[in-house]
Amino acid sequence: MIQVIAFDLDDTLWAVRPVIINAEKRLDEWLQQEVPRLNYDVSSMRELRHELLEEEPDLVNKITEFRRSLIERAMLLSQIDANEATDLSNQAMAVFLTARNDVEFYEGAIDAISMLADKFILGALTNGNADISRLGLDSYFSFAFSAEEVGASKPADNLFKRALAHTGTEPRQMIYVGDNPVLDIDAANRVGLHTVWVQHPGQENTGETSADENIDHIRHLPQAIDRMLARFNADHAGE
Numbered sequence: 151m152i153q154v155i156a157f158d159l160d161d162t163l164w165a166v167r168p169v170i171i172n173a174e175k176r177l178d179e180w181l182q183q184e185v186p187r188l189n190y191d192v193s194s195m196r197e198l199r200h201e202l203l204e205e206e207p208d209l210v211n212k213i214t215e216f217r218r219s220l221i222e223r224a225m226l227l228s229q230i231d232a233n234e235a236t237d238l239s240n241q242a243m244a245v246f247l248t249a250r251n252d253v254e255f256y257e258g259a260i261d262a263i264s265m266l267a268d269k270f271i272l273g274a275l276t277n278g279n280a281d282i283s284r285l286g287l288d289s290y291f292s293f294a295f296s297a298e299e300v301g302a303s304k305p306a307d308n309l310f311k312r313a314l315a316h317t318g319t320e321p322r323q324m325i326y327v328g329d330n331p332v333l334d335i336d337a338a339n340r341v342g343l344h345t346v347w348v349q350h351p352g353q354e355n356t357g358e359t360s361a362d363e364n365i366d367h368i369r370h371l372p373q374a375i376d377r378m379l380a381r382f383n384a385d386h387a388g389e
């Protein structure tokens with residue numbers, strides 16, 4: 151029987167693009183104000199990504215530390231001394247992360263989550279750096295893991311395996327809900343989870359597998375879960 155529903159966050163519970171655009175804008179404003187000596191802005195800093203990754207390839211799975219290191223490197227290249235660069239890059243990341251968690255949930259998302267929280271253990275599995283407690287989701291979600299914590303981003307199975315171990319469940323007892331056909335649906339299907347694809351308008355299935363349920367909006371999730379449960383019950387009738 152289904153016990154756990156795990157969620158992707160970005161583009162499943164809110165649109166992530168406007169959030170990142172705003173967070174980068176806040177970061178640029180803060181850097182201009184507080185570190186006028188810096189010869190880079192968020193956009194020109196991107197040119198340093200490649201060399202930073204060459205030196206520290208692990209950063210590819212550490213989205214927060216990657217961005218902080220990028221800011222630190224831009225500061226070092228602007229002749230800011232090492233201690234100050236570490237300190238200022240941490241302050242800059244705090245500004246970014248505050249804005250990163252200022253999201254606008256899709257309409258009906260919280261109602262759907264609140265409804266499902268009565269019957270299931272809920273949790274979040276994200277490649278990003280949203281924080282469920284800052285988002286007010288911790289009253290519904292009993293776990294949240296990020297790629298940065300588990301050492302690998304989806305489509306790797308680390309996040310799914312961590313959720314299964316944490317909840318003490320088998321793959322068939324967990325439903326995973328996400329928007330990305332490859333990173334979410336194919337990846338969770340490979341682990342043997344049940345899946346719900348939140349398909350945005352015009353989005354093609356670029357994956358190799360299909361989800362158990364497709365929905366065109368997160369507010370339709372409770373009905374999709376009901377349909378899945380009805381099918382499982384029918385399949386196991388008489389056992």
Ligand SMILES: [Mg+2]
Binds near residue numbers: 158161162
């Ligand atoms: Mg997503």
